Structure formats: structure tokens, C-alpha cells
Amino acid sequence: MLLEVRDLVIDYRATRGRVRAVDGVSFDVPAGAVVGVVGESGCGKTTAVRAITRVMPSSAVFAGGSITLDGVNLVPLSEREMKKYLWRDIAYVPQSAMNALDPVWRVGRQIEEVLVDRGGMDRKAARTRAEELFAMVGLEAKRLGDYPHQFSGGMRQRASIALGLALSPKLVIADEPVTALDVVIQRQVLDTFAELQKQLNLSVILVTHDISVVAYVCDYVVVMYAGKVVESGPVAEVLDNPAHPYIMGLYNAFPELGGEDRELSPIEGSPPDLLDPPKGCRFRARCPFAIEDCVSDPPEHKVSAGHLAHCHRALEAGALRETAKKTATWVGVTSE
Numbered sequence: 001m002l003l004e005v006r007d008l009v010i011d012y013r014a015t016r017g018r019v020r021a022v023d024g025v026s027f028d029v030p031a032g033a034v035v036g037v038v039g040e041s042g043c044g045k046t047t048a049v050r051a052i053t054r055v056m057p058s059s060a061v062f063a064g065g066s067i068t069l070d071g072v073n074l075v076p077l078s079e080r081e082m083k084k085y086l087w088r089d090i091a092y093v094p095q096s097a098m099n100a101l102d103p104v105w106r107v108g109r110q111i112e113e114v115l116v117d118r119g120g121m122d123r124k125a126a127r128t129r130a131e132e133l134f135a136m137v138g139l140e141a142k143r144l145g146d147y148p149h150q151f152s153g154g155m156r157q158r159a160s161i162a163l164g165l166a167l168s169p170k171l172v173i174a175d176e177p178v179t180a181l182d183v184v185i186q187r188q189v190l191d192t193f194a195e196l197q198k199q200l201n202l203s204v205i206l207v208t209h210d211i212s213v214v215a216y217v218c219d220y221v222v223v224m225y226a227g228k229v230v231e232s233g234p235v236a237e238v239l240d241n242p243a244h245p246y247i248m249g250l251y252n253a254f255p256e257l258g259g260e261d262r263e264l265s266p267i268e269g270s271p272p273d274l275l276d277p278p279k280g281c282r283f284r285a286r287c288p289f290a291i292e293d294c295v296s297d298p299p300e301h302k303v304s305a306g307h308l309a310h311c312h313r314a315l316e317a318g319a320l321r322e323t324a325k326k327t328a329t330w331v332g333v334t335s336e
């Protein structure tokens with residue numbers, strides 16, 4: 001296993017108190033696999049994956065768990081030791097391409113800086129490598145001389161992927177890589193990304209709120225809700241046979257990328273405030289299938305090999321799925 005995240009707990013010290021943004025999260029990233037981390041905004045996805053890179057705000061605190069890359073637990077490492085892993089072993093492609101690219105520098109120059117400063121290359125080799133990286137992501141070499149604002153959104157995203165791949169990392173963490181783009185461009189960028197992933201045998205963690213992006217490119221999925229993993233496993237298994245109502249609801253809420261039109265319905269309400277999360281199942285206030293038992297912590301249910309779900313009603317999932325397909329099921333549910 002390339003990466004093993006176990007019982008990870010991350011708090012933020014906020015003025016209102018301590019916010020437990022990641023609360024006992026475990027998942028694996030096999031070598032050469034694409035793992036999607038999916039959930040609505042505020043469920044702790046970004047916090048969980050940034051913990052792997054250690055690029056975190058100073059208010060963030062590791063409150064428990066381990067992050068093991070190739071047998072090394074990264075959590076106890078100092079920031080200096082951790083720097084050795086960034087770019088070379090782990091690359092982070094941030095939420096907005098504008099965050100990855102500095103607006104005042106030419107794009108090519110930014111890629112070359114990483115190659116020279118972090119990769120120890122000379123200028124000439126760095127230039128050649130930057131051209132190679134641009135070709136890999138489908139950009140013309142002459143555009144290396146442009147500033148980020150001269151690029152379209154899709155091109156900027158391609159450039160920030162090129163930057164992430166500069167030093168041939170084993171693990172790429174891409175945070176909402178296509179969210180800001182329109183659907184046609186999303187598909188094009190995802191297609192390029194998926195081709196590169198196969199060609200380079202990259203391991204990828206792809207963070208998204210969009211379950212259709214997971215269906216399109218991921219091998220495994222980790223579904224987060226309010227700081228916890230509610231369901232995880234191989235994509236085909238989890239998306240075809242979800243055992244947690246949250247995934248059943250997410251499926252209704254997003255159109256399929258390139259799929260047929262179908263009636264969509266959002267999950268009403270929003271995730272709970274993590275300063276004071278509800279006891280028991282955190283999804284219960286928005287769940288059409290909530291029962292009295294849901295006020296206690298949901299048990300872990302093994303649906304099939306590698307497919308886990310945390311729901312009191314996981315054994316009835318087949319029947320719940322049928323009801324969940326009717327969009328009316330999701331109307332007027334919110335109880336808090």
C-alpha cells in the first residue's frame with residue numbers, strides 16, 4: 001500500500017472553540033490507483049488531504065492518527081523533514097489553479113523554478129523538462145512564456161497539473177481540479193489527467209464534491225460527511241450499491257458527466273457545524289431513512305470485500321436504494 005491514513009484527527013483552534021474538522025478518518029491509496037474523496041463543502045476533505053502534505057494553516061492541530069507513506073509515518077516528522085517529501089514524493093494541486101500559479105510570473109518560469117530549486121536541475125534542463133511537461137498536459141511550448149491571466153481556466157488547470165508533475169511524484173493530491181470549469185472543459189481536463197495517471201502509473205487522491213467526477217475517473221472512493229468517513233470502497237461497488245443514504249442522495253444531486261439527463265434533487269439542508277456536531281449519525285437530520293437508533297453511533301458494516309459503510313440501516317440498503325431513487329423521497333426531510 002502506498003499510503004495508509006489511520007484514525008486521523010485534525011482540529012482547528014478557532015475563536016469560537018475547537019473545530020474537529022477530521023474525526024477519525026481512515027483510508028488507503030494503493031500504488032497506481034485513483035482515490036476520490038467526496039462530500040459536500042465543509043465535510044473536511046481539504047483538511048484531511050492537506051494534512052498529508054502538511055501544508056496547513058497554523059491553527060490546525062494533529063490530534064491523533066497516522067499517515068504512512070511507503071512505510072514511513074509522516075505525522076511525527078518535523079516541517080523540515082517533511083519538505084523532503086513535497087514535490088518529489090507528494091505533489092499538491094490546490095483547489096484553484098490561481099492558487100498554484102503566481103500571477104506575476106510567467107508560467108514557464110514558475111515550473112522551471114521548481115525544477116531548479118527543488119529538483120536541482122540546471123536552467124537548460126529545466127526548460128526542456130518544462131516543455132515536456134507542457135506537452136504532457138496538452139499545452140503548446142510557446143505558451144510557457146505567458147502569464148497565468150493569459151490562459152483560459154482549462155489551460156490554467158492543465159498548467160497547474162504540469163507544475164504538480166514536475167518532479168515525477170508518486171502521489172498527486174488534486175483538490176477540486178475541475179470544479180471551476182464548465183462541463184465540456186471538465187471532461188477534457190479529466191481525460192488528460194486520467195491518461196497521464198495511467199501512463200505514469202501515478203497514485204492520485206482526487207478531492208471533489210461532485211460524485212459524477214468520482215464515477216468518471218476514480219478506482220476507489222472515500223465518502224466524507226461532517227468530518228467522518230461514512231462509506232468507502234471500490235468505485236463500482238460503492239456507486240452501484242451504496243449502503244449509506246448520503247451517497248444515495250448525492251447521486252440524485254449531480255448530473256452524470258456525459259450521461260443521460262435525469263431528474264435531479266438536492267439533499268436539503270447543510271452539513272452540521274463541526275464546533276458542536278450532533279451525537280450518533282451526523283447525517284440523520286437530512287436523512288429520509290432516519291430511525292430512533294440513529295441517535296447512537298452507527299456501526300461499521302462490511303458490505304463486501306473492501307466496501308465499508310457506517311449506517312444503522314446498512315443491511316436494508318437494497319430496499320432503501322429503491323426508495324432513494326424517487327426524488328420525492330428527498331423533499332421536506334430536514335428535521336433540524
Ligand SMILES: Nc1ncnc2c1ncn2[C@@H]1O[C@H](COP(=O)(O)OP(=O)(O)OP(=O)(O)O)[C@@H](O)[C@H]1O
Nearest residue numbers: 012014019021040041042043044045046047057274
Ligand atoms: N483555518 C480554519 N480555521 C477554523 N476552521 C476551519 C479552517 N479551515 C476549515 N475549517 C473548518 O473545518 C471544516 C472542514 O473544512 P474543509 O475545508 O476541510 O472542508 P471541505 O470538505 O474540504 O470543504 P471545501 O470543499 O469547501 O473546502 C469546516 O467546518 C470548516 O469551517
